[in-house]
Amino acid sequence: MIDVPASDPWLILLVVVPLLAAPLCVLLRGPAGAWSVATAVSWGVLGIAVKLLGDVLERGTLRYRIGGWDAPWGIEYLLDPVGAFVVVIVAAIGAVVLPYAKSSVEKEVRSDRIYLFYAMVLLCLSGLLGIAVTGDAFNLFVFLEVSSLSSYVLISLGRDRRALTAAFRYLIMGTLGATFYIIGVGLMYQMTGTLNIQDLTTIIPAVADTRTVLAALAFLTVGISLKLALFPLHLWLPNAYTFAPSAVTVFLSATATKVSAYVLLRIFFTVFGQVDLFAHFPLQPVLMAMALAAMFLASLTAIWQQNVKRMLAYSSVAQIGYTVLGISLATEAGLSGAIIHLFNHALMKGAAFMAIGAVVYATGAVTLDRLAGMGKRMPFTMAAFVVAGLGLIGMPLTAGFISKWQLITAALESGYWPLAVLILLSSLLAVIYVWRVVEAAYLRPVPANEAWAATDRVPVGMQVPMWVLAGASVYFGTDASFTLELAHTAARALMGGY
């Protein structure tokens, strides 16, 4: 890959614009003003992200030296195809969630706190983008904390008082994860004297056999797995997604875990890129076992849920399993599967949570028994949910199919045919939990005490983003040439170093 020596200012603007828009929202104080600023910024950020992706594909890795200080002394921002893909996912989700958030948040968050809500969304966006563009392991920690702290606040803003305990639980687990990460970084710094990721890549092989670096790897893996909600470290996730405001659930489910998966990829394939981790350590069986456990146990748990948001949350834990399964193969095809699944799952789960958010907005219903007959009361919204649900199952013509196809191909390529069977079997579990919603919404009669009048009266601002995501999940399921090629390029870049 050809490196461009010139600094690309868009790299820093990508992070600084939302970061500075957050205090601006606090100064504006008005809900409408804060929403306008946040929405405008999220669209601007999407524009920058798309431009950066184009530049990366055309010119190779982009760099930026903060403060004019050269790496490894200064903090360097660095964007390669993997980072650029993640940046586009996060920015795109941000840009569709904010229009959606307006009505949803007005109903779910106390009005005097709405401007703080948008400030926190912008901080979270900035933190997540920062993780993807930074080339410095410590700076990554800072952004991890920026995004985590703001997401704790966002979750706690849910109407239900249980949102507070959910946020607190996430805070404890998330802080543990971040602490583990920083301990890992500290141990690596002890052995290498550098925090720059590219520098770490070159120095680590010389000290890879020391116990300090092994401990660092262990701390990094466990810490990030906590943030990623990899089974069995997922316990914070279901309640956090269930009780957070709808817009927050959409945003976090489609971005936060994706970015954590990106960090895991960075650690395994960039920081330890010159060490053959998967040949020397039992990393593959451990990751594979956790991924399979997530795929099966979380899907089984999802089947038993009455609350649809919680059901989708468990489904997220299962979908994280697919991503990690792809990572555990440690082949180009496996990584492509993991990376494309990040994108596809963001679309599908975003659309599904948006549909449930719209139902909550119109009727307040979130449990299966109250969804009875919802297919007749809110036909458009439930149709979007079904489209998203088909994607979660992995039906052909939806984005989920592309992910699973790629993962199965990767598994067969590596000679793990039982894995391919297990992927298909776990998809059957997804059929069951999606079917339970479909059955309730379309086959059960509307309860006598529920008013028919509450039919699809969902604001356009919520419907359009929901259909954009649902439509995108169909579009990228029928024509995946662009996303697949992008995922392959990203996987090649990961396997080949920056």
Added chain:
Amino acid sequence: MMVEKTLLRVIAKLLIPLILLYALYVQFHGDFGPGGGFQAGVIFAVAFILYALIFGVDIARKAIPAWASRTLLASGVLLFGGTGLWAMALGGEFLNHSVLSDTALHGQHLGIFLVELGVGMTVTGAMITIFYTFAGHVAETLPFRGSDGG
């Protein structure tokens, strides 16, 4: 109810200006000695917190209302980031203070001064906001706990 403690009030009134002055010293001497925006911000906020502890939160809120501390908090971040953007506007990298003035040395001084001022403002605002939030929280919950016998 606030109990009248003359000694505490007099000592606090004597100490508060000194604390504020010391905070400013830590803030602006931070380039050369120990200190800087964070420490200065904490010390500066401590003066107001002491005031609130001795004279009551309600009176302290009159001196610095909640919106003022939040504004301070937000403006500090904007000042920090704005300094970086200013450097970009002048053709340097983000936070490259060297381009802010005629000479790189003077530019670095100016840049650090502004950035640290931003940090100081944000930390002051954040400390006071956190204190108000907790103090307000206690005021809301105390009667409840009292009636509970707890």
